[in-house]
Amino acid sequence: MDIVKALLKEFESEFNTTKKFLALVPTDHFDWAPHEKSMKMKSLASHIAELPSWVSLAITADGLDFATAPYEEKKILNNDDLLMLLEESYASGKSELEKVNPEILNNQWILRNGDQILGDLTKYEMIRIAFSQTTHHRAQLGVYLRLLDIPIPGSYGPSADDQSF
Helix, strand or coil: CCHHHHHHHHHHHHHHHHHHHHCCCCHHHCCCCCCCCCCCHHHHHHHHHHCCHHHHHHHHCCEEECCCCCCCCCCCCCHHHHHHHHHHHHHHHHHHHHHCCHHHHHCEEEEEECCEEEEEEEHHHHHHHHHHHHHHHHHHHHHHHHHCCCCCCCCCCCCCCCCCC
């Protein structure tokens, strides 16, 4: 099995599904959250849109330290900004994945916050986490959309709202 080809195929599929969900994010509900412990709609959607860039990060860096590179939410003003961020993130990740030497996917990748190790992974495992995080947060977004009575697109099959899968 060609691992890079398999990752690229999955990456494209996840991108296409994610794009359907992000296109439905209502800008008039950017500051809405279903619960006080939940992320605001805008924060959740912008995080989902940037997740494909984690593939680039996994390949081009040996880790990430939140103590020296604190997370900064991307500035999103409208739905076009959101979809543009997704497109740019995907293009970046895809470009790096297309040219990666598969041998480096076994190299170590460390996620930390200063001295605290949050994850001691391989580059391959970090790419898988980027995919899993996309799926996880996209499902959260689906709940947000459902609670706002916005029809949910199919993802891995039809949804109650979209039988055309």
